[in-house]
Amino acid sequence: MTTAEPGVANYDHDFYLWTQQQADLLRQRQFNRVDLDVENIAEEIESMGRREKHSIRSYLFNVMMHLLKWQYQPDRRGTSWELSIHNGRDQIAWQIKDSPSLRPQLSAFIDDVYPSVRRNTAGEPGLSQATFPEQCPFTVEQIISDYWPE
Template sequence: MTDLARLYQTDYAVWAQRNAELLRERRFEELDIEHLLEELSDTSKSDRRELFSRLLVLLAHLLKWEYQYAQLSERWREFDGRSWRATIVEQREQLAGLLRQSPGLQSAIEDIITEAYPAAVRLTCKQTQLPVSTFPEHCPYSRAQLFDDDFYRS
């Protein structure tokens, strides 16, 4: 094991800085290639997991907004869905930031929406106790609607 590979195990920040210096100096033969590849792969996976997670929460709150809001606001005069709206706004903002930081995720959005939607339906069913038959089989929201700050269906 090289000194740089050992450093990966003991001081990640110094390891990363040292690899960056080696890259800038074009000293490729000294790089810790194995761990660099692992880190690059993990970063991509982490970004995809975050995209999935944020879309899951956004979809679940849009479903609650569309399919439960009217029912609750009729029952409780003071219910205005403020926390749901805040979560929708927050997730849209976080998604926009993630996509600015990792623009390569743009190509994965449609697939991840398709993947996240059934999980969002399950989550919404658990949280609202509405039957699964309440919700469309496929995501009713377009990509544009999901990212549109003014879009709320009711």
């Protein structure tokens, strides 16, 4: 909202108060009120969806990076990599449970994230990008299940 009546929070100046007031108006079904900030509410809802996608991509990134390290640096395997893989898989599973519509998108997310995984993992001692395949060597199921590369 660019202007606000007295007592009505402005989106740009007090976001928290704005969220509380907008939620209250929605719960009261005050859909025709001039102070119901429909445009910013819609933008915030879309933003929440983007955050969900960003979050699951981040967990996929970490799982794939540690799976690559696990596969290509077997002599450096350790508890921290194992815990990171377990944690990432748990987080992905919980997000899919809460937002099942993300499950069919996992393959596309992996394709998007893998070039960064490959580049970042190549920063490890003794590894280069040429070490890793151009395409992700792990399937969706391998990434999210109890798969461990040899």
